[in-house]
Amino acid sequence: MVNQLMKIKSFSPKLTLVQRLVAGYAAMAFFTAAAIAFAIIGLFSVHNIATEIARKDLAILNATSKLRETMQAQERYAAKYQILKSPEFTDMFRGRELEFLDLLQKLAKSRQQPDVDPLIKSYEEYRINADRLFSGNDNPEALKSSTAQVFNAIDLIYNNTKDQLRVKLEAADEKEKFTIAWTIALSFTGFALAMAVASLFIYNVSTAIRRLKTATHKIAEGDFDYDPKIKADDEIGELARDFINMAARLKVLEQMSLDASPLTRLPGNIAIEGILNKRLQEDVPFAVCYADLDNLKAYNDHYGYIKASEVIKKAGEIIYEAVKAKAEDSAFVGHIGGDDFVMVVAMENSVPVCEAVIKMFDEEIRNHYTPEDLARGAIDAMDRYGVPRTFPIMTISIAITICRKGEFDSAVAIAKAAAEIKDYVKSMPGSNYLINRRKVKR
Structure with a gap:
């Protein structure tokens, strides 16, 4: 057996170092x-x-x-x-x-x-x-x-x-x-x-x-x-x-798919917060226009929620069309909920956009009242305290907040600034807009 192994080994080819290296x-x-x-x-x-x-x-x-x-x-x-x-x-x-x-x-x-x-x-x-x-x-x-x-x-x-x-x-x-x-x-x-x-x-x-x-x-x-x-x-x-x-x-x-309003099909709060935070990171001034319908509750009580929903939906369409016509391509329209809307536009386009919204809304809203109520210029309904009152034809109020780099640190801060003037705008008769140019103190 040993002899056989020796014979096999003797017939095995020998490889040089170079051949092994090459191999x-x-x-x-x-x-x-x-x-x-x-x-x-x-x-x-x-x-x-x-x-x-x-x-x-x-x-x-x-x-x-x-x-x-x-x-x-x-x-x-x-x-x-x-x-x-x-x-x-x-x-x-x-x-x-x-x-x-x-x-x-x-x-x-x-x-x-x-x-x-x-x-x-x-x-x-x-x-x-x-x-x-x-x-x-x-x-x-x-x-x-x-x-x-x-x-x-x-x-x-x-x-x-x-x-x-x-x-x-x-x-x-x-x-x-x-x-x-x-x-x-x-x-x-x-x-x-x-x-x-x-x-x-x-x-x-x-x-x-x-x-x-x-x-x-x-x-x-x-x-x-x-x-x-x-x-x-x-x-x-x-x-x-x-x-x-x-x-x-x-x-x-x-x-x-998840954030859009089912009524207006406009982006909701997640998209609104995202666009505001993105704009805050840019070194370009912009305007946030907070739109709110006046006396919608009275209209809802008088005409019903279906008619009120139609008004909200129509308001969303008007705002979208106005922004599309008067603002830049990168402008944004969002629906916070209820009758509250947000427009994010370039600072110089805020006034033309708001004026277009007011003009279109004041013309359109008349189509949502009966001739009798239009002739009176008002409707009867209960206020939020349950007291009977006469409410004028619905209007729209817009609070404009001018945002420059460094003045606001979050979307919440912008919303707070807009809220400061929204109530004042709503107290004014008719459809109006008001610009908040005050800088935020840190």
């Missing part, structure tokens, strides 16, 4: 190249998933958002036509209708899913009911029901897309786990042959993948502000940037 580096190069290739393939696959999400799923989410916005506009114009019977609202409605149909056609082409058919059918029913409205044979309940069905169908597509997005994120997570496992295995094989070279590769790749894995979990849990802090200009860095952009867009869509 060692060849093995290192092989395993390192294999590890790099496997990592790149895995990351490229995950990148493709993220790219598909950014180009397809987010585009669909954006399309549903635009569909909802266009549908809300049609709903408003139909409601205005019901009240005013003006042909111009029919034309405006038809314009939005064409925009909705164009968006719907594009959505149907890009999303081959059965959930698009209910939207198409429900919108066709809505168009039929809308045509009846404009022809004078309207059925308010049928129009309201078909409107709700359209919104439900849009929400179904939105929610289904979100679910599909979650599945893709989970698939990306599994792909990352698979990539991590094999990359580490191949890297450590090379590490046994050339510790210095392999360790550097493992550190760079493993760190990036772990951060992407953490980012995937954070986004799936709803932490849309998480930053994996990957600055490299490679596939991993590009993937990290895709994750950040995707998370930012998801955050906006989530906030729009």
Whole structure:
């Protein structure tokens, strides 16, 4: 047996130091190249998933958002036509209708899913009911029901897309786990042959993948502000940037869905606080216009909450249109709640905006009173203390707070400053605005 082993050993080729070194580096190069290739393939696959999400799923989410916005506009114009019977609202409605149909056609082409058919059918029913409205044979309940069905169908597509997005994120997570496992295995094989070279590769790749894995979990849990802090200009860095952009867009869509007022569809308190804090960080003066309706409670008691809600909704539309017409593109309109609204505009645009709001509101509010009450110029109702009183036609009061850098440290401070003059403005007869130029003392 010993003799046989000696014979086998004598036939084994002898390797020189150079050959062993070359063999060692060849093995290192092989395993390192294999590890790099496997990592790149895995990351490229995950990148493709993220790219598909950014180009397809987010585009669909954006399309549903635009569909909802266009549908809300049609709903408003139909409601205005019901009240005013003006042909111009029919034309405006038809314009939005064409925009909705164009968006719907594009959505149907890009999303081959059965959930698009209910939207198409429900919108066709809505168009039929809308045509009846404009022809004078309207059925308010049928129009309201078909409107709700359209919104439900849009929400179904939105929610289904979100679910599909979650599945893709989970698939990306599994792909990352698979990539991590094999990359580490191949890297450590090379590490046994050339510790210095392999360790550097493992550190760079493993760190990036772990951060992407953490980012995937954070986004799936709803932490849309998480930053994996990957600055490299490679596939991993590009993937990290895709994750950040995707998370930012998801955050906006989530906030729009949860924070918007169900009555006016305007952003709520979370968005208002966010825009104020953002503006406070900028070295540009701006104005916060706090609008409040006067004698709404008396109107509510006299005409009922449905008519009062219509007035609030109309006031939101007037404020939005005035800001859109008179202010800069970056201006903001929010609905605090009830009959309180906020406009955030450039300082020089505050007066034109407020004057436009007052003019439009004073003209519109007359359409919400009976001819008898308009002739009297007042209505009878109980005040907040239960005492019968006569209240004039509803007006609007706007408190303007000029904000310069360093004068306010929070949205709460701005709201407090606006409250200081709001009551004074409301005590003035008619619709008015007042500018608070006083600097806050620290």
